[in-house]
Amino acid sequence: MARFHPLKVTDVRRETRDAVVVTLAPSDEHRELFDFTQGQYLTFRRDFDGEELRRSYSICAGKDEGALRVGIKRVDGGAFSTWANENLQPGDEIEAMPPMGRFSTALDPDAARTYLGFAAGSGITPVLSIIKTVLAREPKSRFTLVYANRQINSIMFREELEDLKNLYLGRFAVMHILETEGQEIDLFTGRIDAEKMAGLFKHWIEAEGVDTAFICGPEPMMLTVAQGLRDHGLGDEQIKFELFASSQPGRAKAKAVSRDAVEPGSGTEATVTLDGATRNFQMPRQGETILDAAIANSMDAPYSCKAGVCSTCRCKVLEGEVEMAVNHALEDYEVRAGYVLSCQAYPLSERVVVTYDE
Amino acid sequence: MTETMNIEDYLAKGGVLTAPGNAPARYRGELMRLMSSFVDSELAGSAGFANAINFAPGIKERIAASRITLEKADHAGRVLEVMADFGTDMARYQAQHQWDARVARDADLGTTRQSGDMRLSVLHYPITGWTDAVVMNVLQGLATDVQMTELTRVSYGPLAEVFRQIAPREKRHAELGLEGLERIVATEAGKREAVKAIAYWRPRVAAGFGMAHSGRFETLKKFGLRHATNEDLLARWQNLTGGHLAALGL
Structure with missing residues (x-):
């Protein structure tokens, strides 16, 4: 891991x-x-x-x-x-x-490919990495970037992109689409929508001959651009996506309960068997699953989805009582037989004995 | 261009997710389940086909069976790598079940999976000889061909890409099977044996399409992990299979 x-x-x-x-x-x-x-x-x-x-x-x-x-x-x-x-x-x-991450295609120094990039806001970051690498390592390839921002002063890497244009003369083109600032060409003002995609392909970008298109930005922009690309003949295998960083669900964990903070009477004496070895430890009765407790106690317990679906972390309760928060994996008869998903299992009794070996 | 939308709405509209960090918990779970099922099925399929190598009547058939054994294991490995991005311990995962374990030939598993092993139920049944292996591979190969039309457009981008690399090779496995079956039915005895094997495998492969009116389908569809229903896929497989078998006089 x-x-x-x-x-x-x-x-x-x-x-x-x-x-x-x-x-x-x-x-x-x-x-x-x-x-x-x-x-x-x-x-x-x-x-x-x-x-x-x-x-x-x-x-x-x-x-x-x-x-x-x-x-x-x-x-x-x-x-x-x-x-x-x-x-x-x-x-x-x-x-x-x-x-x-897998937001890239394999490079071939002899290839003469045509790439398109669509970036919005900070979605430029991975696209910039791709542009710089492709232009340096595939000397016959070309890259056209369509880059959407609110206004001129919020454009990230504006100067660096200009420098790249000069460094790779004729092989790199940038079109700035600015939401709130008027530009000489109307097409370049506003948001990227279906109409703008059609306009870009009509006047500025040759869809035919494009090998790969890269898109990175927020969800609505990705949907619009992907649809526009498909409408102009690109197949799903030619479109590479990267959802940008703000689209990450909150990853803040539930507050960890310190082992030292377990009050008398509120903890559980856990006994866990894995691969023939048994360990005993104290764990809190709230805030920590049996899986997390086992891992925290240096046991190499198996898990995969941690969402109660894949059943990789299944174990059997031999003594005591536990409660599962979510169970999308175990059948009723398995639950009756004492099996639980340890990633979802919280102890209810003062003592629990579980095994991963059955 | 910085407005965002709810990730569920994005998926329902055909959006593509690109990293474990994008995936909501339930989505992640369903995706893991889908990947587990594929990995386990490929590993079990490969393990089952390893025996078929020694059933092969000639060198050509031996090579075909070896290739299928090799490539199915390779496909399992490629999808397992995507699972590893989500925290799956690859070394532990590939050793967690006995992939060549089989139930009795006359056991009836229906559509249920066996404990934690997520392989398709059809892959729990033993292969008994060369004709049996070829027929099983044709029927299950055509089923995989149909399933691939779903898998190559799952909403998790990195996985869809892996499936797009795998799909043509899986298709080739079914074609190898059809070539083998053509040689088998050239004799009357071979044909009789093939008919018997088809009767055995057909309902078991069909069970792999899952239940009609599956309650899970709507959730999977909303997530962009499924597009066509079990019924539709099953009908397409029946059609495809019927056509190929009829062409061979079966």
Whole structure:
């Protein structure tokens, strides 16, 4: 399983009024783990007043920049993004999981491909990583970017995109669509909707010959753009999606109950058998499942979905009483036989004995 | 362009999710279940077909059976990698069930799955000989072909992509089966044996399409994890199978 490792913040650059670009360096022993593919993201974790928050941000660096860099745009009320924008400084350490995500296609230095990118707001970050990598590593390929923002001063990486245009003359084009600012060409003002997609394909973009299109932005924009691409002949296998970072359901965990804080009479004496080995430990009667308690006590208990559906974490209650919050996996006869989904099981009695081996 | 929408509405409108972090809990659960079912079925299918290699009458058939054994295991591995993004321990997962375990030939499992093993019920039955293996592979292969039309458009983007890579190879497995069956029915004795095997496997493969009017379907449809109903898929399979078997005089 992926684990968190510390990254050193080496640079924090203000990109727009409410976005920063953070450069990070892994320690030498983790350097290989953090070798990324263009379009991937990093998941960070940090404690906010005892509550752990996890947030994912896309890498905006290209493969050949030799740096790990993410763009973090401040979201209203977002604890993590606000903290990153206001408090993060060079020299700080932050914990991250190795890069994840499959928002990319395999590169071929001999290929002459045509790529399209659609990005809205901070959705530019992974697309920028792809653009830089593709232009550098596929010298015959071209990339056209359609980039939607509210107004000029909220455009992230505006200068960097201009530089790329000059560096890769004739191979890279950008169209800025601005919601609230009038431009010379009407088509480039407003939001991306079906009509605008049709206009872009009519006057500015040749749909035929496009190999792959990348889309990253909020949900309504992704739906509109994907539909527009399909209407103009692109197949599902040619469209790559990345939902952007703000679309993450709240990941704040239920408050962890400290083992030390278990009051007499309110805890449970748990006995868990796994792979022939049995362990005894104290666990609270609220706030922690049998699975989490077993894992917290260094047992390698099996689990997968943690949502009460897949039944990977099934165990059998031999003594005591437990209650399942959710059960979408076990049949009635299994429950009657004493089986529970340990990811959903909270102890009710002073003592429970369960086994994963039956 | 920064407005967002409720993730359930997005999915209901055909939206695509791209990372474990996007997935609401219930969606995640249903997705894991779908992936588990596929991985377990491929591993069990591969394990079952491994025996068929030694039933093969000739080198060509031996190679076909080996290829199916190999590729089904490979497909399981590819989907398991997507599960790993959600925290599944791959090493532990692939060892959690005995994939070559089979029930008695005359057991009746209906559509129910066996304890934690999520393989399709048809993959619990033992294969008894070469003709039996070929017929099972044709019928189940055509069923997989139909199921792939659903799987290649699931709303979890990284998984749909894996299924799009897998689909043409699974299709080839069914074609290999049809080629084998054509050689079998060239003799009267072979034909008689094939008819018997079809009678055995047909209802068991059909059971794999699940129950009609499944209550789970509406949830899965809302999530973009399913599009056509069990009944529709079953009808398409019956049609497809009927056509292929009729062409072989079966």
